[in-house]
Amino acid sequence: MLLSAYDSRGGVEPLVGLAMRLLELGAEVRVCAPPDEEFAKRLAGVGVEMVPTGQSVRDLVTGKTPPSPGGVPRRAAELVAAFYQNVTAAAEGCDVLVATGLLPAAAGVQAAAEKLGIRYVYASYQPVSLPSPHHPPIPRPGRPLPEGVTDNRALWEQDAADAQAVFGEAVNSHRASVGLPPLDDLRDHVFTDRPWLAADPVLAPWAQPAELDVVQTGAWVLPDERPLPEDLVAFLDAGTPPVYVGFGSIPMRDPGDVARATIEAIRAQGRRTVLSRGWADLALIDDQEDCFVVGEVNHQALFRRAAAVVHHGGAGTTATATWSGAPQVVVPQGADQPYFAARVAELGIGAAHDGPTPTVESLSAALTTALTPETRTRATAVAESFHADGARVAAKLLLEMVN
Numbered sequence: 001m002l003l004s005a006y007d008s009r010g011g012v013e014p015l016v017g018l019a020m021r022l023l024e025l026g027a028e029v030r031v032c033a034p035p036d037e038e039f040a041k042r043l044a045g046v047g048v049e050m051v052p053t054g055q056s057v058r059d060l061v062t063g064k065t066p067p068s069p070g071g072v073p074r075r076a077a078e079l080v081a082a083f084y085q086n087v088t089a090a091a092e093g094c095d096v097l098v099a100t101g102l103l104p105a106a107a108g109v110q111a112a113a114e115k116l117g118i119r120y121v122y123a124s125y126q127p128v129s130l131p132s133p134h135h136p137p138i139p140r141p142g143r144p145l146p147e148g149v150t151d152n153r154a155l156w157e158q159d160a161a162d163a164q165a166v167f168g169e170a171v172n173s174h175r176a177s178v179g180l181p182p183l184d185d186l187r188d189h190v191f192t193d194r195p196w197l198a199a200d201p202v203l204a205p206w207a208q209p210a211e212l213d214v215v216q217t218g219a220w221v222l223p224d225e226r227p228l229p230e231d232l233v234a235f236l237d238a239g240t241p242p243v244y245v246g247f248g249s250i251p252m253r254d255p256g257d258v259a260r261a262t263i264e265a266i267r268a269q270g271r272r273t274v275l276s277r278g279w280a281d282l283a284l285i286d287d288q289e290d291c292f293v294v295g296e297v298n299h300q301a302l303f304r305r306a307a308a309v310v311h312h313g314g315a316g317t318t319a320t321a322t323w324s325g326a327p328q329v330v331v332p333q334g335a336d337q338p339y340f341a342a343r344v345a346e347l348g349i350g351a352a353h354d355g356p357t358p359t360v361e362s363l364s365a366a367l368t369t370a371l372t373p374e375t376r377t378r379a380t381a382v383a384e385s386f387h388a389d390g391a392r393v394a395a396k397l398l399l400e401m402v403n
C-alpha cells in the first residue's frame with residue numbers, strides 16, 4: 001500500500017495510524033509526505049518507509065520559501081509532477097494508492113494510479129471538504145464564496161469551477177505529458193464518487209441524504225505510547241491541571257500578542273499554562289513559574305492531564321482533544337477550522353472563540369465556558385463514544401479491496 005499527503009503535521013499523522021494498522025495486518029506500506037524533518041522522524045519512529053515529496057510545508061507556511069513567480073498555478077504544477085513521479089517510482093508492488101491533502105497533490109497520485117492501473121482511494125479528514133447539499137464549500141484562496149448565494153448545491157458547482165480555474169491547466173498539462181486525457185471536472189474526478197471520510201462520526205458526521213457515496217471509517221488515530229518529557233511531568237505534578245495552548249502549523253499574525261493574551265486570560269482563571277511553540281514559535285512572556293513551554297510532545301498524554309485545550313481547530317488536534325476528553329476552546333483561523341469550532345460548541349465539549357484573534361477578554365469568556373464542571377462531564381462522555389478504531393476499519397477495507 002502507498003499512502004500520500006501534502007499537508008501539515010495534522011494531515012500526515014493520520015497516515016501514521018493507518019500505516020501501523022496495515023503493518024499489523026501483514027501489508028507492506030510506504031508513505032509519500034513532505035520532506036519536513038518532523039514527518040520523517042515520526043514515520044521512522046514507527047518503522048514506516050517515507051518517500052519525501054514536494055517542498056517543505058513548514059517553509060511554505062512560515063514564509064521561509066519565497067513566493068514563486070507563477071504563484072499558485074506554478075506551485076500546483078510542481079506538486080502534480082512531484083507526486084506523480086515519486087508515487088510512480090515508489091508504487092512497485094502496490095495494490096492501492098491512498099491520497100489525502102491538497103487537490104493538485106492528490107491529482108498527481110490519481111494520475112499515477114491511472115497510468116499504473118492501480119486502485120485509488122481519496123480520503124478527507126473533514127466532511128466539509130466534500131460536496132454536500134447540507135453544507136457550503138470551504139472558500140478557496142482568493143476565491144471567496146459569492147455573496148447572497150445560499151443554495152449549497154450552487155455553491156458547490158461554483159467550487160468545482162473554481163478548482164478547475166485554479167488547478168485545471170497545471171493538472172491537464174501534466175496529464176497530457178504522461179499520455180492521460182484531460183479533465184473537465186478536476187475536483188470530482190480526484191474525489192471520485194466514493195470518497196472516504198476519516199473522521200469520527202460523532203464529532204464530524206456525514207449528513208444524509210447526499211449524492212456522494214461516502215465511506216466514513218472513523219478517525220485514523222493511533223495510541224501514542226511516547227512518554228512525556230521529565231521536566232514537563234514535573235511541572236504537571238507540581239500543581240493543578242494547566243490549560244494547554246497551541247496552534248499547530250498555523251503561523252499566527254502576531255505571535256507575541258497571542259501568547260500574552262492567552263497566558264493572561266488563563267491566569268485570570270487562576271490556572272497554569274502549557275504553551276506549545278508550534279510553527280508560530282510562541283514563547284513565554286515572562287519567567288513566572290506558572291507557565292511551561294513545550295515543543296513536539298505526545299498530545300494524547302498531555303491533553304488527558306489538561307484542564308482545557310486552546311487550539312486552532314485543525315482536524316487532527318480537534319480529534320485528539322475530543323478523544324482525550326479535554327474541554328476545548330477553538331480559535332479558528334480558516335479552512336475547516338470554523339466547522340470544528342462550531343461542532344465543539346454544538347456538542348457541549350467546549351467553546352468556539354469568535355474570530356481568529358484572541359484577546360484577554362474574549363478568551364477569558366470562552367475559558368469560563370470550557371472550564372465548567374458541566375463541560376468537563378460532557379467532554380468525558382463524548383470521549384467515551386469516540387470511534388478510535390477508524391484506522392483499523394480503513395486498513396481492513398483496503399485489504400478487502402485487493403483480496
